[in-house]
Amino acid sequence: MKNLISVFAILMLSFSAYTQGIKFEHGDWASVKAKAQQENKIIFIDFYTSWCGPCKQMAKNIFPLENVGDFYNKNFVCYKLDAEKGEGVALAKKYGVKSYPTYIFTDSKGEFLHQGNGSMPAGNFINFGKEALDPEKHLANLIGGKKEISKEDMPRHLQELFDKKLPYDEKFQAYITSLSQEELITQQSFDLLLKFGGSAANGFAYETVVNNKTAFEEKLGKQMIENYFYRRMLSRVYEYKGRKESYAPVFEEARGLGYELEDKIEQTLVIYGYLKNNPHDFEGFVTKCKAFLKAYEYEDPALKEYPVFTMCSGRLFRNEVLDAYVFQLASELEASKSEYLPRAYGTIAQHYNKANLLEKGLEYYNKALASAKELGQNAEMLGKAVEYVKTRIQIIEKGNYTFNGKGFERYNGLAVNLWYYSPTKIGKIVETEKVAIKDGEFSLSGNTQTPLMGGFEIYDGKKKLLQGDMIIEAGTYPLTLGENGSFEVEQSFYNWTVYNGWKTFYAYKDILKKMWALEDKGNVDEAAKQQIEAYKQQLEVMKAEYISAIYKKSADPVAKALLALEGKLYVNKSKQNTSGDKVINELKNLIPNHYLIKTMQKKQ
Incomplete structure (x- = not known):
C-alpha cells in the first residue's frame, strides 16, 4: 500500500515534464490486436476501475517508471481498459476478471496467455512480465490443459483455477450441465454451486438451485437451502439499498420460493448499519451482534462467520469490548473446526500487521496456515504471508534502512x-x-x-x-x-500513520487560525460571534476525531508517540496542556524509555 508524506517544498528551479514509463495504446481492441500482429508482440492489458486504490497506485508510481516502461514497451503492446466502461466490460467478462487491478497477457489474436493481480513493486512487476514471455510459465497451460480433464478430476481442476484467480466460468457451467440428476443432487455438487456460483440472486448457479430446489431440500435438508437463498436475497437487497426503493419485491421473491426471510434480512441490515449510525458505540454493536446470533445461529451456524465475524474483525483495535468479542468468536470457530477458521485467523493477522505488531501477526498467520493444512485447504498464500512477515521482522531487528529516490x-x-x-x-x-x-x-x-x-x-x-x-x-x-x-x-508504516494524523491536525490548525483571526479583531459583531462558536464546535469534533479515531486506534505504541508529538500536544491554544501531560503519562507505561517521550517533554 502506498503512503503519501506531506512536505513543505520550496521549488526554485524551473523544470520540464519528462515522458517515460509504459506507453499505452489509445485505440480500440481491434486496432490493438492489429498492431500486435504487425509487430509480432504479446498484448498486455491493465484492467482497472475508477474507484480502485491499488490501480491508482500502479498508474501513478509504477507504470511511469523508466525501467518499467523500457521493459514493457520493448516486449508488449500495452493497453488500459476500464472494466466497467465501453469495451472493457465485455473483455473483462471474457477473461474472467474478478478483482482489480488484473493484468492479462494475450497473443495477437486475443487468446489468453497469462495473468496476474494486484499492486506490486517495480521489480516484481518486471519479473511478472518476464513470466509472460516464457511459454512454459503461461497460466494458459493450466486453463487449456495438456490433456483432457476427466469428470472425476474436474472439481479439483476448478479449485486450482479458482485459487490462481483464473477464468473458470465456462468449465464450471459445462461440468454442472454434464451431470446427471443423481450426480447433481449431492453435497459435493451443491458445494461447487456455492463456491463457484457467486453470491448474486441470478446467473447460472442460482437458476440451477432454483430449478432443483425441491430435490436439494429433500437430499440436504430445507434449512441448508433456505440459508443459501437468504444470502442471495441479502445480495439482492443491496441492489436496492441507497436508491430508497422498497425491499418488498425481494421478500416476495423469497416467499415465492417458500421462505420467510424478511425479519432475518432486516436484522442483518441493522448490524450492517449500526456503527455507521452510531460510530462510537462499539458496546452497543457487540450487543446487537450477540442478539442476532442468539435469534438465528441455531438454524444457520455460518452466520457467526459471515456477517458477524467479518463485520466485527474489520474494526479490531478500536475498542476493548469489541476486540474481546472478536477473539471469542475466533475461539468458537476453532472449537467447531469451522472451514472459515483460516480466513478468520488470517484476518486477525492482517490487522496485527497493519498495526505494526508483527510478532502477533506472525503468530496468527501460523495459526491460519496450520488450520488450513488441517482442513485440507489451499495454504499457498498463507505460507507466503508467513515468510513475508518473518523477513520483515528480520529487517527491523537488523535496523538497516534504505531510501531509493527516483x-x-x-x-x-x-x-x-x-x-x-x-x-x-x-x-x-x-x-x-x-x-x-x-x-x-x-x-x-x-x-x-x-x-x-x-x-x-x-x-x-x-x-x-x-x-x-x-x-x-x-x-x-x-x-x-x-x-x-x-x-x-x-510501504512505510510510520509515515503512513503520521500522514493520516497530519491530515486531521493541519485541517484543525486551519480552522483554529480562522477563529483567531476573528477574535483578534477586538469588537466583533453578532455574525462574527456566531461564526466563532461554529468554529469552536468544529474544533471539538476534529479534536475528538484526532484523539479517538486516529490516536487511540493506533495499536503500535511508537505510532502513538509519533501521533502525540505531531498533533495531540498542540491542539490547545492555552499554554497549559493537561491533555498532553495525560498522553505522555499513558505512553510512559507503554514505552517508558523511548526517546520520543523525552522529546515530547522537552518540547512541552
Whole structure:
C-alpha cells in the first residue's frame, strides 16, 4: 500500500515534464490486436476501475517508471481498459476478471496467455512480465490443459483455477450441465454451486438451485437451502439499498420460493448499519451482534462467520469490548473446526500487521496456515504471508534502512541528505552524509534501532531547495517526487500513520487560525460571534476525531508517540496542556524509555 508524506517544498528551479514509463495504446481492441500482429508482440492489458486504490497506485508510481516502461514497451503492446466502461466490460467478462487491478497477457489474436493481480513493486512487476514471455510459465497451460480433464478430476481442476484467480466460468457451467440428476443432487455438487456460483440472486448457479430446489431440500435438508437463498436475497437487497426503493419485491421473491426471510434480512441490515449510525458505540454493536446470533445461529451456524465475524474483525483495535468479542468468536470457530477458521485467523493477522505488531501477526498467520493444512485447504498464500512477515521482522531487528529516490531529474548534480533528531541527545539534529543526485536517482542508507523523526534536504551548495519531514524506519522504501513538490514514500508504516494524523491536525490548525483571526479583531459583531462558536464546535469534533479515531486506534505504541508529538500536544491554544501531560503519562507505561517521550517533554 502506498503512503503519501506531506512536505513543505520550496521549488526554485524551473523544470520540464519528462515522458517515460509504459506507453499505452489509445485505440480500440481491434486496432490493438492489429498492431500486435504487425509487430509480432504479446498484448498486455491493465484492467482497472475508477474507484480502485491499488490501480491508482500502479498508474501513478509504477507504470511511469523508466525501467518499467523500457521493459514493457520493448516486449508488449500495452493497453488500459476500464472494466466497467465501453469495451472493457465485455473483455473483462471474457477473461474472467474478478478483482482489480488484473493484468492479462494475450497473443495477437486475443487468446489468453497469462495473468496476474494486484499492486506490486517495480521489480516484481518486471519479473511478472518476464513470466509472460516464457511459454512454459503461461497460466494458459493450466486453463487449456495438456490433456483432457476427466469428470472425476474436474472439481479439483476448478479449485486450482479458482485459487490462481483464473477464468473458470465456462468449465464450471459445462461440468454442472454434464451431470446427471443423481450426480447433481449431492453435497459435493451443491458445494461447487456455492463456491463457484457467486453470491448474486441470478446467473447460472442460482437458476440451477432454483430449478432443483425441491430435490436439494429433500437430499440436504430445507434449512441448508433456505440459508443459501437468504444470502442471495441479502445480495439482492443491496441492489436496492441507497436508491430508497422498497425491499418488498425481494421478500416476495423469497416467499415465492417458500421462505420467510424478511425479519432475518432486516436484522442483518441493522448490524450492517449500526456503527455507521452510531460510530462510537462499539458496546452497543457487540450487543446487537450477540442478539442476532442468539435469534438465528441455531438454524444457520455460518452466520457467526459471515456477517458477524467479518463485520466485527474489520474494526479490531478500536475498542476493548469489541476486540474481546472478536477473539471469542475466533475461539468458537476453532472449537467447531469451522472451514472459515483460516480466513478468520488470517484476518486477525492482517490487522496485527497493519498495526505494526508483527510478532502477533506472525503468530496468527501460523495459526491460519496450520488450520488450513488441517482442513485440507489451499495454504499457498498463507505460507507466503508467513515468510513475508518473518523477513520483515528480520529487517527491523537488523535496523538497516534504505531510501531509493527516483524521479528527481530536476535536481541532477545537487546534494541530498537525511537529517533526524538524535535518539540519545534530545534536541540535537544529526545530518547524514550528503550524496549526489544522478540521473534523477539517489540512495540513502543507514541503521537505526528505533523510528526516527527527520526528513530530507536538497542543496545547491549554498541553500536548501527542497526539504520535507518524514519518519526514518528500518526497511527499504522507494521515494518519488510528486508534481506538486511532495515526497511520496511507499510501504512505510510510520509515515503512513503520521500522514493520516497530519491530515486531521493541519485541517484543525486551519480552522483554529480562522477563529483567531476573528477574535483578534477586538469588537466583533453578532455574525462574527456566531461564526466563532461554529468554529469552536468544529474544533471539538476534529479534536475528538484526532484523539479517538486516529490516536487511540493506533495499536503500535511508537505510532502513538509519533501521533502525540505531531498533533495531540498542540491542539490547545492555552499554554497549559493537561491533555498532553495525560498522553505522555499513558505512553510512559507503554514505552517508558523511548526517546520520543523525552522529546515530547522537552518540547512541552
